[in-house]
Amino acid sequence: xxxxTLFDKIWDAHVIKSVPAGPDVFxxxxxxxxxxxxxxxxxxxxxxxxxxxxxxxxxxxPDHNVPTVDQDQTIKDKLSRMQVEKLRENCAKYGIELxxxxxxxxxxxxxxxxxxxxxxxxxxxxxxxxxxSTHGAxxxxxxxxxxxxxxxxxxxxxxxxxxxxxxxxxxEGTLGKGVTSKDIILYIISKISAAGATGYFVEYAGSAIQxxxxxxxxxxxNMSIEMGARGGLIAPDETTFxxxxxxxxxxxxxxxxxxxAHWKTLKTDDGAxxxxxxxFEAADIEPMITYGTNPGMGIKVTGNIPSTQGMEGSNKxxxxxxxxxxxxxxxxxxxxxxxxxxFVGSCTNGRIEDIRAVAQFVKGHQKADNITAWIVPGSRExxxxxxxxxxxxxxxxxxxxxxxxGCSACLAMNDDKIPSGKYAVSTSNRNFEGRxxxxxxxxxxxxxxxxxxxxxxxxxxxxxxx
Amino acid sequence: MAYDKFTVLQSTAVPLPxxxxxxxxxxxxxxLKATEREGFGDNLFRxxxxxxxxxxxxxxxxxxxxxxxxxxxxxKNFGSGSSREHAVWALYDYGFRCVVSSFFADIFKxxxxxxxxxxxxxxPEFADxxxxxxxxxxxxxxxxxxxxxxxxxxxxxxxxxxDINEYKKDxxxxxxxxxxxLINMAAEIDGFEASR
Numbered sequence: 146x147x148x149x150t151l152f153d154k155i156w157d158a159h160v161i162k163s164v165p166a167g168p169d170v171f172x173x174x175x176x177x178x179x180x181x182x183x184x185x186x187x188x189x190x191x192x193x194x195x196x197x198x199x200x201x202x203x204x205x206x207p208d209h210n211v212p213t214v215d216q217d218q219t220i221k222d223k224l225s226r227m228q229v230e231k232l233r234e235n236c237a238k239y240g241i242e243l244x245x246x247x248x249x250x251x252x253x254x255x256x257x258x259x260x261x262x263x264x265x266x267x268x269x270x271x272x273x274x275x276x277x278s279t280h281g282a283x284x285x286x287x288x289x290x291x292x293x294x295x296x297x298x299x300x301x302x303x304x305x306x307x308x309x310x311x312x313x314x315x316x317e318g319t320l321g322k323g324v325t326s327k328d329i330i331l332y333i334i335s336k337i338s339a340a341g342a343t344g345y346f347v348e349y350a351g352s353a354i355q356x357x358x359x360x361x362x363x364x365x366x367n368m369s370i371e372m373g374a375r376g377g378l379i380a381p382d383e384t385t386f387x388x389x390x391x392x393x394x395x396x397x398x399x400x401x402x403x404x405x406a407h408w409k410t411l412k413t414d415d416g417a418x419x420x421x422x423x424x425f426e427a428a429d430i431e432p433m434i435t436y437g438t439n440p441g442m443g444i445k446v447t448g449n450i451p452s453t454q455g456m457e458g459s460n461k462x463x464x465x466x467x468x469x470x471x472x473x474x475x476x477x478x479x480x481x482x483x484x485x486x487x488f489v490g491s492c493t494n495g496r497i498e499d500i501r502a503v504a505q506f507v508k509g510h511q512k513a514d515n516i517t518a519w520i521v522p523g524s525r526e527x528x529x530x531x532x533x534x535x536x537x538x539x540x541x542x543x544x545x546x547x548x549x550x551g552c553s554a555c556l557a558m559n560d561d562k563i564p565s566g567k568y569a570v571s572t573s574n575r576n577f578e579g580r581x582x583x584x585x586x587x588x589x590x591x592x593x594x595x596x597x598x599x600x601x602x603x604x605x606x607x608x609x610x611x
Numbered sequence: 612m613a614y615d616k617f618t619v620l621q622s623t624a625v626p627l628p629x630x631x632x633x634x635x636x637x638x639x640x641x642x643l644k645a646t647e648r649e650g651f652g653d654n655l656f657r658x659x660x661x662x663x664x665x666x667x668x669x670x671x672x673x674x675x676x677x678x679x680x681x682x683x684x685x686x687k688n689f690g691s692g693s694s695r696e697h698a699v700w701a702l703y704d705y706g707f708r709c710v711v712s713s714f715f716a717d718i719f720k721x722x723x724x725x726x727x728x729x730x731x732x733x734x735p736e737f738a739d740x741x742x743x744x745x746x747x748x749x750x751x752x753x754x755x756x757x758x759x760x761x762x763x764x765x766x767x768x769x770x771x772x773x774d775i776n777e778y779k780k781d782x783x784x785x786x787x788x789x790x791x792x793l794i795n796m797a798a799e800i801d802g803f804e805a806s807r
Binding site for chain 1: 628629630631633635636639640641643644645646647648658663686687688691692693694695696697699714715716717718721722725726742776777778779788789790792793794796797799800803804807
């Protein structure tokens with residue numbers, strides 16, 4: 146019998162037709178939309194005179210540009226308001242489920258999908274956002290698309306793409322103290338570079354991955370795109386099923402049993418062939434931080450910024466340009482450097498487990514005077530739990546400012562911007578130039594490292610503080 | 612939507628050898644707040660092109676009148692990061708019809724093909740050859756021939772072939788898009804959906 150990977154099984158089951166010498170016509174089970182990448186798609190549908198084919202397969206929420214204060218009031222920024230109003234208008238017109246600002250399940254699209262149980266094993270999921278790969282944590286094929294493809298999905302529930310190559314990344318063993326799933330993914334990206342998985346769909350496997358919670362798995366799959374991968378996924382298991390059971394959109398009763406029986410078949414066959422295989426040891430991974438302007442530029446917190454030895458031409462020029470932007474020089478240590486802002490949030494680390502981790506570590510401490518500390522829950526549900534569990538009180542006592550759910554300072558489309566030249570240690574996913582505001586200097590790290598930085602005011606190894 | 616047909620393009624080229632240019636650089640997130648597709652070219656490479664007061668930065672290639680053209684020759688791993696199609700809209704709106712690099716990010720490349728900006732993947736050696744030629748003579752003309760799948764530096768005749776799948780090639784040459792194709796598959800899609 147043919148040996149297949151998990152990716153093959155799900156992909157092949159969704160191909161309606163393979164165009165000769167062309168892409169596959171690929172069926173999409175669930176489509177998430179938000180206010181920034183959908184308006185032009187809807188506009189084009191109108192110009193073509195066609196509608197939305199299966200409105201019940203699309204779910205919407207405004208997250209990218211929304212303010213994280215006063216969400217019960219009219220959005221002050223005119224252009225943001227227009228996009229959110231356009232989303233409301235389009236959802237009402239075509240009968241698309243909308244989780245609007247202030248509603249019980251409003252939040253970042255990649256946080257609410259799993260929370261609602263919309264995201265399930267074996268599905269194909271797309272969204273006009275590259276971090277759609279987050280949903281791969283459930284054993285789904287999930288990836289980001291452009292607005293032309295958003296339009297295709299609305300119009301036909303299909304896109305046309307060629308199947309990606311397959312890579313398996315295994316992480317074996319037990320993680321050390323103070324090392325989180327964020328450190329795993331930053332470590333992997335630092336090893337293979339920000340383009341190391343371009344053209345591939347990645348399956349994460351191995352005992353260290355299997356031991357992770359769903360929240361932690363989502364953090365890993367979320368950042369697949371940061372090494373260029375089309376997406377990343379993890380085979381579903383008992384952890385997955387336990388997370389989904391009882392969720393609003395999860396199957397119920399006999400349907401649940403039937404679904405679980407099917408989900409249990411969703412794994413890579415022994416002997417299946419990958420185009421590329423990488424294995425890492427969990428014991429080699431330490432708390433990580435980025436020092437440059439792409440997520441591949443990461444080192445352990447206690448490490449030194451690489452020297453330019455062996456670099457030449459545009460490679461060296463690009464590297465020095467990046468360090469110049471960050472205000473760093475080759476060879477120096479990052480530990481001990483002063484920081485201005487910390488940001489806990491985003492689709493990478495804005496879930497309840499992340500907020501619990503930060504609260505547990507800062508309990509009884511005070512943030513350093515030089516730090517402005519923002520904590521932005523990924524959803525209303527996360528915010529509600531954080532209140533109920535007393536985490537908000539702990540964080541506010543420590544000097545953190547709690548804001549309302551949204552993408553916030555991860556991409557700074559709203560007012561949550563890091564000022565030019567300032568350093569932010571952030572739980573988000575991208576350290577690109579200007580990502581958190583024009584001139585902002587971003588260093589990516591885990592929620593634990595961010596908590597340690599908040600307390601000391603400097604780049605700090607979390608293992609030395611708590 | 613149906614877009615411009617692409618067959619043979621002869622033009623001077625703009626060089627941008629910087630590596631790992633992400634879509635946040637091509638169009639920063641704060642300029643994504645539009646509900647239509649027009650006008651993004653003004654903010655193409657905004658923070659590399661203008662200082663905080665909005666004055667053009669002299670050292671950036673788009674502000675150097677020596678270089679112009681409909682072809683952008685870019686460094687390795689161009690278009691990484693965010694899936695924002697606005698990045699391609701901005702390149703198109705500014706006047707680029709073709710982007711050449713030794714390595715493209717996946718989503719960016721798909722987005723290019725979907726709106727009719729031709730992404731041409733060349734070898735690192737040919738990229739070096741182009742950068743060198745354009746630096747020596749900014750008026751160097753480059754021909755991108757889609758039917759033949761070749762890219763040629765006209766002054767010397769140095770040439771390389773590039774890959775594109777037949778389906779996308781046909782779309783580009785005729786200005787078709789995927790929805791034109793998918794709409795004709797409505798019955799098959801309905802059958803598939805009903806079986807889910």
